[in-house]
Amino acid sequence: MTIEKSKFFTQLRVRFAETDLQGHVFFGNYLIYFDEALTQYQHAIGVTFQDLLNAGVDMFYIRSECEYKSRAFFEDVLNVHARVGSIGNSSITFEFAAIKAHNDELVATGKIVAVIIDPQTKKPTRVPEAFRDAIAKYENQNS
Amino acid sequence: MTIEKSKFFTQLRVRFAETDLQGHVFFGNYLIYFDEALTQYQHAIGVTFQDLLNAGVDMFYIRSECEYKSRAFFEDVLNVHARVGSIGNSSITFEFAAIKAHNDELVATGKIVAVIIDPQTKKPTRVPEAFRDAIAKYENQNS
Amino acid sequence: MTIEKSKFFTQLRVRFAETDLQGHVFFGNYLIYFDEALTQYQHAIGVTFQDLLNAGVDMFYIRSECEYKSRAFFEDVLNVHARVGSIGNSSITFEFAAIKAHNDELVATGKIVAVIIDPQTKKPTRVPEAFRDAIAKYENQNS
């Protein structure tokens, strides 16, 4: 397993709307792909965005990064891998890689740093134990 | 004055992100342009979306239409005209035309039918008199 | 079978990025869903957008319509149905319906009128026989 491929991935197909006049995926759209992979990752570990809201916390993003390694085109099928890189007191760093399904070409890598907040104050608060445990359990399982 | 040009227009410039692999503006993005023109139209008449919320009503869209007359490209400056076509009990039909600023070429026309709703029930309710009056006053003024 | 459900549908899940501050799917994004359904419909009948380009023609959209029947939310799974409503000399009218997978609620219906063009002149040209035949064969098969 290469460093880019994490255990979890979700598959998506590049839509016409996601391309730009250079003929490939608009660079900003990889953040949408990563965000969607994070949504599905949360389903995989069993703590969804809605579960966080139900537990009385919300999640804001404080940082994103993306490196563009090659180009993806209309109808390319991408496996978007996601994993947790690190967890702090109130923040979680998620790591992503978009890889073409048909030839394993790495298209983009990136990170999203999220912070758990109190919905009333919008101030950072501790990552809930249930979220930490679900991540740890998922990441440490053999695939 | 041609039929397409209404008194009100807002000007915008086509962004790189709004193009697609055919090299022109993605067809779905004209609805974003029309929506933005509607926002600015409401400022022109003096009853904004926020004013509607403050008055205890919300506005949902129930229908949209767009006709594509020619193509717009990256960096084209578009004058997006907006006016009210008709007002019913709870609905308002807004009409739009996107015209290239540099040569008056008609790019797209369209409509959005909006309905005023009660935020609690999400059911249609009467278009507020203040909104009707502001529209009538604006549309009937000499430009 | 209700009138809205055509034989073909593709399934998609509402992304966070596709919502707006009213909490539901931004109204313009249904055109992206319909466009994606059209892409997949073309795969189902065996004549893709790339096949059209390879055959020496291109396809532009000249009209779109959308009616919003109810609201879709983050993570809702939508079955987006697509079919051909009519074919003229150079134009094809595609019809769509987005239906919630979990409760069969109709969310939106719409149309896209496409015209086959000559890539050099950008003028309308006859819908290729192979495309007509593929549509007829698919639509007339028992499902």
Added chain:
Amino acid sequence: MTIEKSKFFTQLRVRFAETDLQGHVFFGNYLIYFDEALTQYQHAIGVTFQDLLNAGVDMFYIRSECEYKSRAFFEDVLNVHARVGSIGNSSITFEFAAIKAHNDELVATGKIVAVIIDPQTKKPTRVPEAFRDAIAKYENQNS
């Protein structure tokens, strides 16, 4: 002048379409704002994207970063500042800051690393002298 405010900025207003269900600007859309600021920055220095194409080179993005400092909302007017941070042999690092016009609140900062490429080979090539000179002249002028 604070470190975030560069000489050049372009002004934009948050569109309804750019918000998400959390009520603020979707995090991925800041890359669209930065990209638009870069487009306008190139006009300010006198070497546009089209000028690069005319000079026989193209420009791809190889990296983006964004830090989210506060939240922007529907209709907020943002001054999006842009400047060149550094220039290598084939790459240019652009730096951005989005600041609310009405209260000077810093909303987001970010970077885009672009690489000049040969349109045929898609391989990196030297940043044209005319582009370097235009940047140097603009950045070194007194504002």
